[in-house]
Amino acid sequence: MFLPNIPTPDEVLDKGFRRAKKAAARVRTSKIHRQKKSKRIEEVRVQTASQVIRETFEDILEKTPHIEELPMFYQDYIDVAVGVDELKKSLGALNWANGVLEKLQNQYTHRIRRSPPENAAQIRKAAFGRIASVVNRINDELDFLNYAKQKLRNIPTVDVEATTAVIAGFPNVGKSTLLRQITNAEPEVADYPFTTKGIQIGHFELRWQKYQIIDTPGLLDRPVQDMNPIELNAMVALEHLADLILFIFDPSQTSGFPVENQVNLYWEIKQIFQNTPIFPLFNKMDLVEDEENVKYIEEHINKEDKPLMVAASEGTGISEIIEKLQEFNRKIRDK
Template sequence: MEKRCVSEEVGSIRIPDFNEVREYVLKVYQDRISVPKGLKRKYVVIYLSKIDRVNSYLVNRVLNNLEKLSKISISKFYQEILKLAGINGYEQTLNILYRRMKVINRLWSVYRVGIKSSLDAKEARRVFREYIGRVLSIFRRSSDELDLIRSAVALLSKIPCIDDLPTIVVAGMPQTGKSTFVGNVSTAKPKVSPFPFTTKDIILGHIELDSVKVQIIDTPGILDRPLNELNPIERKAYLAIKYLADYILYFIDPLEDSYYNIENQLKLLQSIINEFGEEKIFVVINKIDSVKPERLEYVKKLVSERTNTYIYTISALKNLNTHNLIRDVVSRIRRNTV
């Protein structure tokens, strides 16, 4: 069976909230149960049926799903994405809820014995009502934890499937042509717009060349500022670089009227080199179809003063030199995986 990615595994799981549990439990309490005529102590059969229905629902819809979630390995990247969304303590919360659901499961065993030993229907009903009260009390106290897990599941299920493949992360400041490039060379179809910060999430595609399959990630633009000043959109790009990138394609817009001037773009490049090292970075000057030759040479000179890496010049829009860039990256991947 093919292994599914985190977003697929998590996306198949649904945890009910307190109101859903309450509604179901109260419905079971009110439902009429048909039993054969002449059956002795029919009240025992009725309330055993009700308590078993409640427990089966809680086991299948809550306990088993919490157990499934606890077995899904959440990498550091996913953990940081959750924290970025204000969802802290995911694994601890799962453990807390799981322990509480095990308590509820033990209550079922205890109260089932109580129903069996009831002397009349009134006592059986009282025992069942007490069981319901304790179950709903635990769920009411767990509302915040349930909401946190439900929010985490909703967020993780929306993240693209990140495979165990060599990974190229395309980074740079906004409006440098990252999304156009990723859309042209891979299976990804990112939104392209003339406005900065059009890409708000990481977008993943795949490339297969010479029997080598890699995944490529388009990231939101990053501005040149300290990590603690990055906004949530920029931090997604930073996390992708930090935790997912085997190689980084750093895109530069060389135009004189670019959204962000060349000095700011080079300062960000230097920050990325300082943090992640020069050996995994490919510097890519884009938009050569629109830049004057002398301006292009000037920008190349500025880049070469800051890094010894080879400088690629491409046009993502016109698909100029993009194939050579991808071929070189794949060749590097092949050499390093042999």
């Protein structure tokens, strides 16, 4: 969970005013003069309402991690999901409200103290009106924070120590199926494109080494600036987490996308992530009848990237992938 519960303005005000009433009922009186008592009660109500509301906002601010202290992956993830600026602005509004509430509290308790007792209730009412209008002023920001909370509810937990492979490729080529085969993760698999909408993470351990495999939403061969937020999620994972990229081709084309486009995407990814090794995988090999498409891809990708032949749904070629990951891990750990 990234953000704590976010109340509506009405909820915040109800809580503040309710607690103020209770606190007023507890004001001890025996020793104070009745007139003084009425002033004291109104003062306590203003103080309590303001304090309770400020504590509510402070609590939200305290429980929210400092965005700029988070690893870059999370910062970009949040940016793609809800927008970092907007989030900061909304959190800033809570700070603003707290500042104003504190001032109002001082100002109005002071006025109550100096007023004739018969005016105290009137001044308290005015204070409550001002408090309510401050809280209502940040209605949109609270709304946004609540929306952000829902959007970021399933923010993936990444392991920065593990050797990380990010699975990329066109939609519907079998990325999630592969993740299910290699790890304990259970992402949704379906025979239509864009099934996966967020980042899915699976783990496994081999010879005391942790591996993390990240499944991403399908990408199309289009420029980054034309990508939708779902595709950008995948790019964020590639940029910040990938030690290597498992690039999945579907030479059977049953996914619905021509091999030419798949090759374009491969080059696009290679271009953007020049320092990250790419392992091409040919999936759905059980469906490949003639070798034409296989040849086409082989001829049009980097000759040093030796593709592995896989049928993820059948479990074929999986052990070879794991071997490759181990070999890769040995290489980077020896460095």
